[in-house]
Amino acid sequence: MLYTPEFFSQKEFYDIELMNSHLLYIIDKIRSYFGYVYEHVSCVIHCSNEPPKSKVHVAGSKHYQNEAVDFHINCKDRWGKVVEYQFVALEVANYLHFTTMWNDVGIGFYPEWNSPGFHLDWSPDKHREWQAKYVENADGNKIQVYTPVNYIFE
Numbered sequence: 001m002l003y004t005p006e007f008f009s010q011k012e013f014y015d016i017e018l019m020n021s022h023l024l025y026i027i028d029k030i031r032s033y034f035g036y037v038y039e040h041v042s043c044v045i046h047c048s049n050e051p052p053k054s055k056v057h058v059a060g061s062k063h064y065q066n067e068a069v070d071f072h073i074n075c076k077d078r079w080g081k082v083v084e085y086q087f088v089a090l091e092v093a094n095y096l097h098f099t100t101m102w103n104d105v106g107i108g109f110y111p112e113w114n115s116p117g118f119h120l121d122w123s124p125d126k127h128r129e130w131q132a133k134y135v136e137n138a139d140g141n142k143i144q145v146y147t148p149v150n151y152i153f154e
Contacts, residue, residue: 012045069120
């Protein structure tokens with residue numbers, strides 16, 4: 001491990017020393033970004049690298065290669081209102097896109113998890129396509145956001 005995360009500890013990983021340093025940097029920067037934008041932020045890694053014998057994931061999973069994390073972000077706006085998952089998902093996607101980190105990672109959006117969250121893995125060789133969409137924010141105003149082409153915003 002070359003990068004020491006600011007927001008995550010050893011106990012959140014099977015073995016943090018084995019984790020991909022680029023991925024640690026990216027997940028740390030995502031958490032840092034949310035701390036600038038929102039108050040009362042928690043970012044919890046609930047599945048990181050795993051020993052291959054655990055058989056928790058499919059064979060060949062990037063979790064076994066120390067190159068994937070599953071996490072969720074809980075945050076509140078400055079008025080104390082919980083930010084809904086779809087807006088957190090858009091923030092994550094937009095942050096990755098505008099910082100150009102999007103080209104280095106694969107991301108999965110999982111609103112159906114018990115605690116809706118994300119899968120992030122290190123995969124710098126894949127090309128990602130983006131599209132602009134208009135969505136309604138909490139105030140009822142239409143705003144333009146950028147999402148991965150395969151992401152369905154509902």
